Each structure stands twice: as C-alpha cells, then as structure tokens.
Amino acid sequence: MASITPELIKYMAKARATKLPDPVLAKAKHHILDTLAAMVSGSVLKPGVLARKYVEQQGGPPEAQVVGSSMVISAVNAAIANGMMAHADETDDSNGSAGIHPGCAVLPASLAMGEREDISGVELINSVVLGYDIGSRTTRALGRNEMRARNHLPFSIGGTMGAIAAAGCLAGLEEEQYRDLLSYGAQQASGIMTYPRDVEHIEKAFIFGGMNARNGVMAAEMIQMGFTGVYDTFDGDGNFLVAYADNPKGEELIKELGTRFEVMGTNIKKFCTGFPIQSPAEGLLILINKYDLKPADIKSITARLPESGAHTVNDREMPDINLQYLFAVALLDGRISFEAAHSVERMTEPDVLELRSKVTLIGDPELTHANPEWQSIVEITTTDGRDLKEHVISFKGKADNPLTTDEVADKALDLMEPVLGKTQSEELIDAINNLETLDKIRKLRPLLAV
Known part of the structure; x- marks a missing residue:
C-alpha cells in the first residue's frame, strides 16, 4: 500500500485558505464558543488556577493571552494554561466515535x-476544523477500543496530533514541512489509561488539554524555525501506526478528507458533566417534567448505561462525574446547573444523600453493544406504585441531535457569567458567532480578560 502522507500533507497545507461549507463553519463556531466557555469557567477551578500560576512563572515573550486574565506570555505557555482550563472539569466537547476530546487540545x-x-477569525476557524479532522482520524486509524485495550490513551495521542495540525496550519509552512510536523507530533504523542484514578482532575486536565496543546505549538514553532525530522512517520520500520496498533488502518487518516468533517460528528455537552451522564440525565429530566415528579415521589431509580460509562460515573468522588449525586440534584432543582455540578459541599447534604441512596446504576451489556452508541434507560418506581421508564436513543447535544446556536450560547453564558460578568460574556458570544468577520483574533483579548 502506498504511503498516506503525500495526500495528507497536501490537504493540511491548503487548509488555512479553504472555504468551508456553511454548516461546517456554523458548527465550528459552536465548538469554539463552547471550548472558550470551558476555558473561562475552568480558569477559576483548581486545575486552571494551578496552570496559570505555573505559566506565570515561565513567562516568555508576549505572544498569546492566558484566558481569564490579562497575562500575555509565550504561545507555548499560553497553550498549556488554556488547554488545562478547557478541561479543568467535564464541560468540554467530545467525539465519542473517535474517542477523544478535541476542543481542549485543538483550540488552545x-x-x-x-x-x-x-x-x-476565519483562519482560526479553518485551523480548528483541521485539528478536529486530524486528531479524530488519528484515533480511528489506530482504533479507539484497541488503543484502550493496549493501555494507550486516545485522548492525548489523538489530541496531540490534532493540536499539531491546528498550530502547524497557522505557521506558514511549506507543504513538505508538514512531513516534519507530523513526525514531531508522533514523537510527542503519549499517554496511558490511568486517568480515571485522578481524583482532582488536575493531571487529567494536563493530559487531555494542556500537554497536547503545548505539543502542537512547540512542534509548529520548531518546524517554522527550520527544525527537520523523519521524512514519513506513517511508513517504514517502526512507524507511528505500527507503534500504537496491531492492525492499524492508515487509510482512515485520509478517508473522505474535505467531504466528511469531524467537527460535524463531535458532541457538545448540554449538561456540564461527564459525557456518560448526558444521556441518562436527559432521560431523568424528561420523566421529571412529564410526570411532575418531586423528591417525595421517588421510591427508587435505576439507570442503565453502557458498561464503560457506568464504570466512569458510578458514585465518584467528583460531583460532575457522580451520576447518583447529579440525579439527586436534578430531582431537587429540576435542572443540572454548572454550579450544582461542581459543589463538593452539596454532595453530603442530608436531602441529597437520601436521594442518592435511592439510585442504582447498572452497566448493561446490551447498551454496550447498542447502535447508536450511548443509549440509556432510566426506570423510576414512585411511592404510589407507578413504574416509569424512559429509553434515550439520542440525547440533545449529541452530533446527530445538536444544540442550536441559541442553546450553545445559553450554556456558554451559564459558564462565563460568574467569571466575566453578563455584559462581557454576551459581547464575547456575539464576537464568536460572527468570528469569520473578525480581521484579527487579538481583538478578542479584552473580552477574554479579567
């Protein structure tokens, strides 16, 4: 089989000036706004605070802003901080079929x-779309599930390759230099599947976001300066593909480039929680609203999820990935807000603990193998003897059931207003909704500063 690299680098080299289809342009702006909102909200969470403190010590030339501050430092250091802020919790986007969180790696x-x-602005959009394309196609080529089985972390390996594509797109490289760029990305791509044991989400913020964004910017800067590397990292002995997969499918990296855009297949979370909670949370809220359920009406709740998802969100230490806690909050508040999803203190309140004890989470093998993926079933037995059930096939925010522009804006406002204030947040939302008309993205700096 001929190497995929010539076709891949040809596409990457043209991406900065490509005119995107209107639906792709609109969806990309949704993801840019959603990820910026995650950065803003993450700037005051522990991973974001630590990241900002770290890069402030590193400094560097005034090239790029640290979101949530007026600090302008080196591009590499800004990428670290903004990437960690973007995944400071479980607010950012995800491409489930590719197995990565592209936004927190690519946009920073x-x-x-x-x-x-x-x-x-339009160049920023194009670079983000390219990053989603290359990052997600990388894990498709290696095999999302196969990577996990081999203890390779798809999020950081795909995230790094997406970030180097995005940053390289903006570095003014010649087509042949993309060979070197890909090689520098492949050498940096790394990660192991220990992240679920990170109870403070700090290392996770780094390996999902900050590390990958740093890798991308550093590689792009090096190649821009004249660094050289291996001619074809995807071909020959010991190449990237065979290093990470027993049966790689390199053709996935170039399959339908320019006609199938990965940003269109990426999910935006409606709720600021871990991805496996999105579907059952929608199911619970449907039942609450349909039957006007109150906490006193609940005898028991059973939530059925795919097995891997159930393992991820079963009674965890962090509130935003604890299904039992978030179900209790939904019953008490009638919604799941960003504030509630991040309140450690509320997890042990008596009324919350009482409702948590009524929730059973089951990893269901049938849902593991169901198509489409990430279906859920919520079953409620009420105190007056009713048995209620909601089977969620596709939930709001999933790629096949996307949020509207207004819904993305509402989520972003909820995330950003506590940090930026309502007026500044609304101005930033408007600027991103019209990003393709912006002549210089540096004009966003005042809107991202605190």
Whole structure:
C-alpha cells in the first residue's frame, strides 16, 4: 500500500485558505464558543488556577493571552494554561466515535499560535476544523477500543496530533514541512489509561488539554524555525501506526478528507458533566417534567448505561462525574446547573444523600453493544406504585441531535457569567458567532480578560 502522507500533507497545507461549507463553519463556531466557555469557567477551578500560576512563572515573550486574565506570555505557555482550563472539569466537547476530546487540545493550540501569528477569525476557524479532522482520524486509524485495550490513551495521542495540525496550519509552512510536523507530533504523542484514578482532575486536565496543546505549538514553532525530522512517520520500520496498533488502518487518516468533517460528528455537552451522564440525565429530566415528579415521589431509580460509562460515573468522588449525586440534584432543582455540578459541599447534604441512596446504576451489556452508541434507560418506581421508564436513543447535544446556536450560547453564558460578568460574556458570544468577520483574533483579548 502506498504511503498516506503525500495526500495528507497536501490537504493540511491548503487548509488555512479553504472555504468551508456553511454548516461546517456554523458548527465550528459552536465548538469554539463552547471550548472558550470551558476555558473561562475552568480558569477559576483548581486545575486552571494551578496552570496559570505555573505559566506565570515561565513567562516568555508576549505572544498569546492566558484566558481569564490579562497575562500575555509565550504561545507555548499560553497553550498549556488554556488547554488545562478547557478541561479543568467535564464541560468540554467530545467525539465519542473517535474517542477523544478535541476542543481542549485543538483550540488552545490554534488560539495561541494564531495570536502569535496575528491571524484572522476565519483562519482560526479553518485551523480548528483541521485539528478536529486530524486528531479524530488519528484515533480511528489506530482504533479507539484497541488503543484502550493496549493501555494507550486516545485522548492525548489523538489530541496531540490534532493540536499539531491546528498550530502547524497557522505557521506558514511549506507543504513538505508538514512531513516534519507530523513526525514531531508522533514523537510527542503519549499517554496511558490511568486517568480515571485522578481524583482532582488536575493531571487529567494536563493530559487531555494542556500537554497536547503545548505539543502542537512547540512542534509548529520548531518546524517554522527550520527544525527537520523523519521524512514519513506513517511508513517504514517502526512507524507511528505500527507503534500504537496491531492492525492499524492508515487509510482512515485520509478517508473522505474535505467531504466528511469531524467537527460535524463531535458532541457538545448540554449538561456540564461527564459525557456518560448526558444521556441518562436527559432521560431523568424528561420523566421529571412529564410526570411532575418531586423528591417525595421517588421510591427508587435505576439507570442503565453502557458498561464503560457506568464504570466512569458510578458514585465518584467528583460531583460532575457522580451520576447518583447529579440525579439527586436534578430531582431537587429540576435542572443540572454548572454550579450544582461542581459543589463538593452539596454532595453530603442530608436531602441529597437520601436521594442518592435511592439510585442504582447498572452497566448493561446490551447498551454496550447498542447502535447508536450511548443509549440509556432510566426506570423510576414512585411511592404510589407507578413504574416509569424512559429509553434515550439520542440525547440533545449529541452530533446527530445538536444544540442550536441559541442553546450553545445559553450554556456558554451559564459558564462565563460568574467569571466575566453578563455584559462581557454576551459581547464575547456575539464576537464568536460572527468570528469569520473578525480581521484579527487579538481583538478578542479584552473580552477574554479579567
């Protein structure tokens, strides 16, 4: 089989000036706004606070802004901080079929490199779309489930390759230099499947977001300066593909490039919680609203999820990935807000503990193998003897059931208003909704500063 690299680098080299289809442009802006909102909200969470403290010590030339501050430092260091902020909790987007969180790796790399290079809004959009395409196709080529089985972390390996594509797109490289860029990305791509044991979400913020964004910007800067590397990292002895997969499908990296855009297949979370909770949370709220359920009406609740998802969110230490806690909050509040999803103190309140004890979570093998993926079933037995059930096939925010522009804006406002205030948040939302008209992305700096 011929190497995939010539076709891949040809596509990457043209991406910065490509005119995107209107639906792709609109969806990309949704993901940019959603990820920026995650950065803003994450700037005051522990991973974001630590990241900002770290990069402030590192400093560097004034190239790119640290979101949630007026600090302008080196692009590499800004990418680290903004990437960690973007995944400071479980607010950011995800591509379930590819098995990665593209936004927290790709946008911080694009934003930092873009500010350094003084690019326009449309160039930022194009670089983000390319990053989603390459990052997600990387894990498809290696096999999402196969990577996990081999203890390779798809999020960081795909995230790094997406970030180097996004940053490299803005570095003014010649087509042949993308060979070197891909090689530097492949050498940095790493990660193991220990992340569920990170109870404070700090290392996870780094390996999902900050590390990958840093890798991308650093590789792009090096190649821009004239660093050289291996001619074809996807071909020959010991290549990237065979290093990470027993049966790699390299053709996935170039399959339908330019006609199938991975951003269109990426989910935006309606709720600021771990992805496996999105579907059952919608099912619970449907039942609450349909039958006007109150906490006193609940005798028991059973939630059925795919097995891996159930393992991820079963009675965890962190509130935003604890299904039992979030079900209790939904019953008490009638909604799941960002504030509630991040309140450790509320997890042990008596009324919450009482409702948590009534929730049983089951990893269901049938749902593990169901198509489409990530279905859930919520079953409620009421105190007056009714048995209620909701089977969620596709939930709001999933790629096949996307949030509207207004719904994305509402989520972003909920995340950003406590940090930026309502007026500044609304101005930022408007700017991103019209990002393709912005001549310089540096004009976003006042709107991202605190």
